[in-house]
Amino acid sequence: MRGCRLDALFPPRVLGFMAWGVLATQAGCAPLPEPEQDDLGRATAAITSGNILFVGNSFTHGNEEPAYSYNKAAVTDTNGSGQGGIPGIFKKLTTQAGFAFNVSLETASGQSLRWHHTNKAAIIGQATWNAVVLQEQSTTPLPTARGGSPTSFTDAARDLRTLVRAANPSANLFLYETWSSPASAGTQGYPSGTAGLQAMQIDLRDAYFKAFRDLGFTGVARVGDGFMRAVDQNLADPNPADGISPGMFNLWSAQDSRHSSKYGSYLSAAVLFAKVTQADPRTLATGAGSAAADLGISAADAANLHRVAYEINALADPVVSVPTRLRITGATFSGSVTAGTPANLTGDAQLASLTTSEGTFTNLVGATANGITSTNTPSARGMVPANANAAATGLSAHDGANNVNTGHFQFGSAFTAKTRFFILDSTPTSTALGDDATVTLVNASNQAVGMYSLALLASDFTVSAAGNASTALATVSYTSGVASLTGNPVGTVQSKLGGVSFSLADLGVTDAANVSGATGLRISSATLDPNVVGLYTVP
Incomplete structure (x- = not known):
């Protein structure tokens, strides 16, 4: 089966307390990964319906077609900008899987989470949201030595968490970990090549997981780690500037080597799909009428992106090491x-x-x-x-x-x-x-x-x-x-x-x-x- 509607079989509260794998087996669905455990031993519960809001900038709404306006009629752009982006792709993936989400996005190009808290609190702080996904400006979480402001990131994430939970104490909050890129790695002082991409991604991952643990978020969608996994598996070319190697694709925009291409946007949505729903993205369709086909992504490439999203979501959360000098x-x-x-x-x-x-x-x-x-x-x-x-x-x-x-x-x-x-x-x-x-x-x-x-x-x-x-x-x-x-x-x-x-x-x-x-x-x-x-x- 490509997907199944567990919310049609069990009430939402039951879904929140029962193991997804057991429900999926009882419902005759394809086997899915076990829920991921965080450092407190809590399982990330599957969310398969409800009102979900995506907050971020162009790393969320997309920077170019076909992702920018993809599926915009099926989602609500709270700012009226006519954007679909990664939330639009996410919506299509959940529809393919048989889930029922009302997807909204509150996005503004180039803006930080602090800007959203200052200017869009009336939208973000609505009691209607069952789940909220927060994406920080791409370099803000980096160490100060790399031009970032990690304190600004955590302070804004804390304030937005407080805002959402004040309106709906049971809302799930996810952090959307962004990606390193050839352009950003060089600008922020990292070395060139794959080593620089890896080093920047590690800094981003550490910042997002520190905020997750310190502030009590529901989980981290490891999108940037998915990008690096695709590079490590020789699926994505780490240096698009010298041309795309045969058999590889470009995760980053050909315009700036920083924003996501259609491949990067699709992988982002697949990782978010896996994290939020806890469903197996490898079961998603890739043929006519699918999100992959709509975006012009081949079935073979889509299958690899699904597998990467599955593998990233199946990983245990990274261990936070304690310095021992x-x-x-x-x-x-x-x-x-x-x-x-x-x-x-x-x-x-x-x-x-x-x-x-x-x-x-x-x-x-x-x-x-x-x-x-x-x-x-x-x-x-x-x-x-x-x-x-x-x-x-x-x-x-x-x-x-x-x-x-x-x-x-x-x-x-x-x-x-x-x-x-x-x-x-x-x-x-x-x-x-x-x-x-x-x-x-x-x-x-x-x-x-x-x-x-x-x-x-x-x-x-x-x-x-x-x-x-x-x-x-x-x-x-x-x-x-x-x-x-x-x-x-x-x-x-x-x-x-x-x-x-x-x-x-x-x-x-x-x-x-x-x-x-x-x-x-x-x-x-x-x-x-x-x-x-x-x-x-x-x-």
């Missing part, structure tokens, strides 16, 4: 070590354990270093390292690549949310522990993965004031290398070790699946002496 407060070493407070490394020594506020960990893995650009000779206690890379390799704690400048530290395996990276840094006892450094995720080819980076501060490392080694992780007197660290005679100047640990969350990663290609870290610093770089896993 922590000072290392304790360490143990094996090998040539003299016990004391702190321990003194007198020769070949290996790092055996680390302690942070999360616990003590012995499952340490040392990185393999390469590409270190330091021009300083590595210092050593014992055998002199062959080069700077060797000085920073493995868990050997007696060596130091002095002033790393830039180096790559590879682990060769994927990371998870439970991965904790660590850096042990050596500093003369005459100074405070720690050095500023920038850490970036890299792949096996030492290329940056997205825009994930962390600015470590000297204050993030183990606390140890100048002239005081008592709280350091260990002390070491180097026997060769840089004169200022070894002294005259060699080995008479003592240094101390401190450290910091951090996670993917500290690098800005909210879902480890997004960085599956990352295998290492790039560390850049004019002063950092990374004796050991490694990782461990928390339970």
Whole structure:
């Protein structure tokens, strides 16, 4: 079956409390995905009828034909502009599925949610709306460093939620996550190509899901994530400027590479259809008289867009990671070590354990270093390292690549949310522990993965004031290398070790699946002496 009318079989209140999958089976409908669970364990209930209002700008009403005026006679444009857009496509999809929605749109080109709250409260705040979909201006949710204003976004979303719920306490409110685009990514300072699209989309997704959780919305329609999924699956060309690759389509407008094309508009409506109704978009018709056919989208392309919409809606909500940048407060070493407070490394020594506020960990893995650009000779206690890379390799704690400048530290395996990276840094006892450094995720080819980076501060490392080694992780007197660290005679100047640990969350990663290609870290610093770089896993 292409669709079925469950509202004709069960009262709306029953639909709101019973599992869609059970009802669909009893009614003889095609199998549908299980309701998505949010972080509070609540299922997103299926909505298959009622009055639904779409609030947004040209990312909702469409920017060009055939989407702009599509199905306008079947929807209500509350501003009288004669627009159909994505709400018009949504209406047609729900009609195809046998659902009964009264679809309205309140849209204004280029405007933000704050503008709608200020100027259109009389429309949005009507008690008639059973569901309201809010779409923010496309760059407002981005971080301020990318030209956005996330506080403005959340404040306006909060006020609109309050407005809608004051009129109808049972209204469902959805956030419509918009998409990154080749034009916007460049304008907002993201890198070119797919990496920039991904980085921008992650920022948008994080903002929408933060608002969803913080403000208590019903759900997020992950339209922008759908765009990226189509790119990742080689359905959509990520760089339309150089022509559309054979077998691909363009999700963005050929006019500006920012607004949606008919393909992007159709995918947007399909994702919204799946999220609001919880019905399986893969069952939607693609032949004559369908929305896809009306828009000039082939059955094959429509089927792929339906599948992408299904897959995006079936995903669990992204995990919100908690930053875990922590000072290392304790360490143990094996090998040539003299016990004391702190321990003194007198020769070949290996790092055996680390302690942070999360616990003590012995499952340490040392990185393999390469590409270190330091021009300083590595210092050593014992055998002199062959080069700077060797000085920073493995868990050997007696060596130091002095002033790393830039180096790559590879682990060769994927990371998870439970991965904790660590850096042990050596500093003369005459100074405070720690050095500023920038850490970036890299792949096996030492290329940056997205825009994930962390600015470590000297204050993030183990606390140890100048002239005081008592709280350091260990002390070491180097026997060769840089004169200022070894002294005259060699080995008479003592240094101390401190450290910091951090996670993917500290690098800005909210879902480890997004960085599956990352295998290492790039560390850049004019002063950092990374004796050991490694990782461990928390339970």
